[in-house]
Amino acid sequence: MGAGANCVLKRHLRRSLKAFESRLCIQEGESLFDPYKQYMYSYPHKTAYQHIQHLKLEQYQQELTESSTTLYFHIPFCESKCGYCNLFSIPCKNSEKINGYIEAVKRHAKHYRDVLSFEGVRFESLIFGGGTPLILSIDQLGELFDIAENSLGIDLERVNTCIETSPNQTSREKLVFLRSKKVNRVSIGVQSFVQAELDKLKRLHSAHRAKIALEDIQNVGFDNVNIDLIYGVPSQTMESLRYSLETALSYQPDEIFAYPLYQRPNTGIYKQFDTDKDLQYRMYFMICDVLAGKGYFQTSMRRFVKDRPSKQSSCGFENMISLGCGGRSYIGNLHFCERYTSRQVGCRDIINAYINRETFFDGISFYKLDMDEMERRFTIKNLFYYSGVTFSEYKAVFGTDLYGDFPVLQKFLQENWAMENGGAIKLTPLGLSLSDYIGTMLISDAVSRKMECYRDA
Ligand SMILES: C[S@@+](CC[C@H](N)C(=O)[O-])C[C@H]1O[C@@H](n2cnc3c(N)ncnc32)[C@H](O)[C@@H]1O
Numbered sequence: 075m076g077a078g079a080n081c082v083l084k085r086h087l088r089r090s091l092k093a094f095e096s097r098l099c100i101q102e103g104e105s106l107f108d109p110y111k112q113y114m115y116s117y118p119h120k121t122a123y124q125h126i127q128h129l130k131l132e133q134y135q136q137e138l139t140e141s142s143t144t145l146y147f148h149i150p151f152c153e154s155k156c157g158y159c160n161l162f163s164i165p166c167k168n169s170e171k172i173n174g175y176i177e178a179v180k181r182h183a184k185h186y187r188d189v190l191s192f193e194g195v196r197f198e199s200l201i202f203g204g205g206t207p208l209i210l211s212i213d214q215l216g217e218l219f220d221i222a223e224n225s226l227g228i229d230l231e232r233v234n235t236c237i238e239t240s241p242n243q244t245s246r247e248k249l250v251f252l253r254s255k256k257v258n259r260v261s262i263g264v265q266s267f268v269q270a271e272l273d274k275l276k277r278l279h280s281a282h283r284a285k286i287a288l289e290d291i292q293n294v295g296f297d298n299v300n301i302d303l304i305y306g307v308p309s310q311t312m313e314s315l316r317y318s319l320e321t322a323l324s325y326q327p328d329e330i331f332a333y334p335l336y337q338r339p340n341t342g343i344y345k346q347f348d349t350d351k352d353l354q355y356r357m358y359f360m361i362c363d364v365l366a367g368k369g370y371f372q373t374s375m376r377r378f379v380k381d382r383p384s385k386q387s388s389c390g391f392e393n394m395i396s397l398g399c400g401g402r403s404y405i406g407n408l409h410f411c412e413r414y415t416s417r418q419v420g421c422r423d424i425i426n427a428y429i430n431r432e433t434f435f436d437g438i439s440f441y442k443l444d445m446d447e448m449e450r451r452f453t454i455k456n457l458f459y460y461s462g463v464t465f466s467e468y469k470a471v472f473g474t475d476l477y478g479d480f481p482v483l484q485k486f487l488q489e490n491w492a493m494e495n496g497g498a499i500k501l502t503p504l505g506l507s508l509s510d511y512i513g514t515m516l517i518s519d520a521v522s523r524k525m526e527c528y529r530d531a
């Protein structure tokens with residue numbers, strides 16, 4: 075883009091932001107207008123899933139081979155529960171309990187093989203998420219790699235393997251082991267390099283420990299390193315956030331995920347303080363500026379990458395086979411997982427029940443997406459990613475017209491949240507900044523109703 079066009083874009087963005095910022099202070103009913111209403115991590119949200127007595131997975135054999143597949147292990151154990159976290163995880167360092175969980179994961183993998191054939195399945199990725207997978211010992215981690223290789227036929231040389239970790243659980247020995255298993259990507263939850271902010275978040279690691287973990291990760295050497303940061307933490311200022319960003323950048327990470335702090339029900343910090351939404355929103359733009367200045371390319375509201383992705387492939391149809399409890403599986407239009415809860419007591423009960431499970435597809439939660447929901451999933455996944463939705467591709471996949479299916483996109487254009495560019499509709503910088511607010515406008519009435527009816531276990 076030429077310098078002139080860039081100036082026009084900046085002027086336009088400044089005007090739109092002014093209009094938007096004035097709305098930040100407007101009371102909407104009881105609460106303040108919130109640009110971080112809902113993180114549209116996946117569509118539909120787990121709270122829209124319904125209970126099913128028995129899932130007939132064998133009917134999805136064909137869909138399993140039609141798209142590329144990720145194998146995901148969910149490890150729902152952490153050193154402690156962070157104050158903000160409503161992910162499916164509990165504090166647990168008891169190795170007997172963890173061994174019991176791994177035994178259940180083995181039975182789970184076997185049960186998958188009993189009902190589906192994995193011959194011809196194109197596994198492209200292997201992900202260990204959580205929770206904190208690196209809370210496991212090297213032997214325990216080895217058992218999971220065994221399951222992936224020997225039970226499901228994963229070729230560790232061919233797949234991209236990613237693992238999530240926390241600073242206190244990151245040791246040199248474990249990292250060396252991961253390298254020997256061809257792990258390419260390590261993602262570490264640092265959140266902040268300022269001790270007072272880590273304390274507010276009720277994180278157990280120190281800023282110093284995070285630096286040691288990053289040095290170890292650098293020294294062992296992985297193709298891709300990601301650092302998670304959080305903004306909008308109480309006591310955090312523009313300057314302290316800039317310090318955390320610059321400290322993160324000094325490790326030259328391949329990616330940085332910057333999350334706005336969400337205060338969610340059933341978490342330690344819920345209603346413990348008022349987040350300054352205005353400051354949090356301005357922090358977002360500072361993050362974008364600093365990272366753009368360092369050459370990082372933004373692929374979504376949260377994700378910044380050192381190297382711009384080479385091809386813009388659309389996303390939304392990949393399969394995911396999830397092992398353990400807390401992760402979701404997707405096969406074609408079928409989404410399923412263990413019953414969802416964000417309550418600690420509920421998590422504990424579900425994990426205990428999982429450890430004793432003999433069958434894994436009974437009494438779980440599922441959502442079968444119809445064509446309308448598949449169109450929404452495709453649109454949400456691509457619109458909130460830098461590639462946007464390509465009109466011709468949408469037509470080729472669904473046989474219909476994108477604007478005909480989603481009249482609300484006209485509002486996106488009018489509000490300057492989106493623009494047409496290169497045969498696609500893409501978010502503007504303003505739209506990107508409001509991803510968590512405007513994303514909810516694409517949720518169907520059926521899914522919204524189910525989410526409203528959801529009662530936490
Ligand atoms: C599975 S965790 C990453 C690995 C590890 N469990 C850890 O926290 O160090 C995923 C990331 O989501 C982010 N996150 C989770 N809950 C959040 C919340 N309520 N607000 C903002 N970010 C959150 C954190 O940055 C966290 O690192």
Ligand code: SF4
Pocket residue numbers: 151152153154155156159160161163204205206240263
């Ligand atoms: S943020 Fe990460 S380490 Fe903290 S409780 Fe959640 S999953 Fe565990």
